[in-house]
Amino acid sequence: MRPESNEFKIARLMEVRSETGDTSTYLFILEAETEFLFEPGQFNMLGLPGLEEAPFSMSSLAEPGNNLFSHTIRHVGNVTNHISRLKPGDRLLLRGPFGRGWPVDNLKGQDILVVAGGIGLAPLRPLLLHCLGNREELDRFILIYGARTPDDMIFRHDLLSWQDSGFMKTIFCVDRLENGHGTSLHIREGLVTSFLGELDLDPLRTRTYVCGPEIMMRFVARTLLRDGHARNRIYVTMERRMRCGTAHCGHCQIGPKFVCQDGPVFEYGDIARFSDVLL
Ligand SMILES: Cc1cc2nc3c(=O)[nH]c(=O)nc-3n(C[C@H](O)[C@H](O)[C@H](O)COP(=O)(O)OP(=O)(O)OC[C@H]3O[C@@H](n4cnc5c(N)ncnc54)[C@H](O)[C@@H]3O)c2cc1C
Numbered sequence: 001m002r003p004e005s006n007e008f009k010i011a012r013l014m015e016v017r018s019e020t021g022d023t024s025t026y027l028f029i030l031e032a033e034t035e036f037l038f039e040p041g042q043f044n045m046l047g048l049p050g051l052e053e054a055p056f057s058m059s060s061l062a063e064p065g066n067n068l069f070s071h072t073i074r075h076v077g078n079v080t081n082h083i084s085r086l087k088p089g090d091r092l093l094l095r096g097p098f099g100r101g102w103p104v105d106n107l108k109g110q111d112i113l114v115v116a117g118g119i120g121l122a123p124l125r126p127l128l129l130h131c132l133g134n135r136e137e138l139d140r141f142i143l144i145y146g147a148r149t150p151d152d153m154i155f156r157h158d159l160l161s162w163q164d165s166g167f168m169k170t171i172f173c174v175d176r177l178e179n180g181h182g183t184s185l186h187i188r189e190g191l192v193t194s195f196l197g198e199l200d201l202d203p204l205r206t207r208t209y210v211c212g213p214e215i216m217m218r219f220v221a222r223t224l225l226r227d228g229h230a231r232n233r234i235y236v237t238m239e240r241r242m243r244c245g246t247a248h249c250g251h252c253q254i255g256p257k258f259v260c261q262d263g264p265v266f267e268y269g270d271i272a273r274f275s276d277v278l279l
């Protein structure tokens with residue numbers, strides 16, 4: 001962790017974009033800084049004076065010389081509902097960036113498989129953008145994104161451009177598909193795991209990045225392990241209640257691991273052995 005990560009900073013809201021009925025993307029600018037650097041998969045603690053803080057992954061890619069960043073947030077309770085009422089120009093407190101993100105080293109010659117469920121696409125978006133920026137290094141690049149219904153899918157513009165990119169293979173799926181979902185996305189019915197078999201993956205070349213409900217990550221990982229993928233080539237991200245964000249309070253602990261500092265991204269083999277996870 002960089003020493004300045006734990007200091008409170010002030011972020012000003014620039015723009016809000018609605019994604020679904022209960023989820024929006026917030027574009028912020030960091031005041032008093034000219035640059036805000038972070039890695040795909042890292043998170044910030046966001047809060048308002050007098051309110052608790054909560055952790056949120058960045059949903060944008062950091063750019064050198066730029067202090068803009070975004071979070072995509074589902075409104076479920078105190079902090080998130082307060083954030084949902086912010087207007088452009090309003091400010092909030094931020095600590096971060098924290099944690100270990102998605103490993104993006106040595107991509108050359110790798111097949112990259114990204115599997116996301118629901119809001120789980122938000123922490124994966126910077127990874128997808130990073131891979132797109134380094135597309136010449138990759139061999140295969142596949143995204144499977146599942147949601148409950150087409151209306152629950154976030155980042156519609158991105159999904160459409162990724163689908164039509166000719167470079168990324170995309171599979172979009174929902175639990176229930178009704179006629180006339182009103183988008184140009186090719187959406188299929190089924191769980192994300194039901195499409196793994198048709199990909200003819202090479203276990204020795206494939207790195208898999210997964211984010212979604214724990215039960216979904218469990219079935220994806222177990223299907224891949226059954227097909228010969230190694231535990232250290234599957235990465236998952238864990239969600240736990242957090243308070244300090246700096247491995248001091250113990251709120252986010254899983255066995256000896258602190259999700260805030262050792263994670264939130266873990267190699268599957270490093271985290272699945274603890275009894276307090278569903279993996
Ligand atoms: C590393 C990390 C990254 C995250 N990134 C994102 C993100 O990009 N976008 C996003 O929308 N959310 C993200 N979350 C989840 C987000 O932190 C919670 O939704 C937030 O803490 C809810 O705060 P609240 O005060 O609005 O809700 P509260 O009022 O605290 O709770 C509302 C309801 O949600 C339940 N709940 C809240 N947080 C959790 C949790 N972590 N696990 C299980 N149940 C919970 C509560 O039990 C309650 O039922 C992330 C969490 C972690 C740990």
Ligand code: FES
Nearest residue numbers: 243245249250260
């Ligand atoms: S949030 Fe305090 S130890 Fe992780």
